[in-house]
Amino acid sequence: MSDATASAPAHSILQKFQLTGKKALVTGSATGLGAAIAIALAEAGAAVACHGNRRAAKETADTINSAGGQAFAFSADLSHTASAQVLVDHAVEALGQIDILVNNAGMITRHEAVEFPLDDWATVLQVNLTSVFQLSQLAGKAMIERGVGKIINIASLLSFQGGIRVPAYAASKGGVAQLTKALANEWAPRGVQVNAIAPGYMRTENTSALQADETRNRQILERIPTGRWGEPEDLAAAAVFLASPASNYITGAVLNVDGGWLAR
Structure with missing residues (x-):
């Protein structure tokens, strides 16, 4: 889609960031961070299968296709264990294979820990962690x-911090970070790099209430050394790097894209 690297010298470092000919599946890419990642991968040259949990990521796919890229839209409810196989089958049918898998789909449910319903616990763990393992296993087998x-994998600040009233989310995102390392250890010798990104406070619809709350917005910005909310493009750029040959010697890493929040 982009001409940014088209004129780069044959041995330019920019060539290592190109994804021309690659096929990517991005879960949870109907809106927000996932949509930004899918669009960025397409701009770097990849064909993309865009997934929505409740509805197909048609708008994201349309954006990519209208800009001259290639994208397909699918829906699959990852709260059901059978959906991972269905999604991978659809993506492979459309793309031919999966070279890049971005496990972005996730959910959060808030309750006091002492009252947290087990059904909600199980659903959050299924969507945020078990489906990540399932999709990695299914796509990873062919990659190997x-x-x-x-x-x-999209981790979180709560891969490192406990949070409040989100025990299932924190547990699932801690699990994502550890799963990333476990898969990286096994699959690196077989040519597959597995990494994660831990986003900080990002400017999306999901955080609009926090941004609108004058007190909370001020408290958040005071904690972030860069002094601003992250933009979806900040995360998307990191995803392109980890999807590209430029990161071939990086595996098992959890890259914090948080404006310095965790370093504070």
């Missing part, structure tokens, strides 16, 4: 057979 592949 080809001897090349990239898996990017």
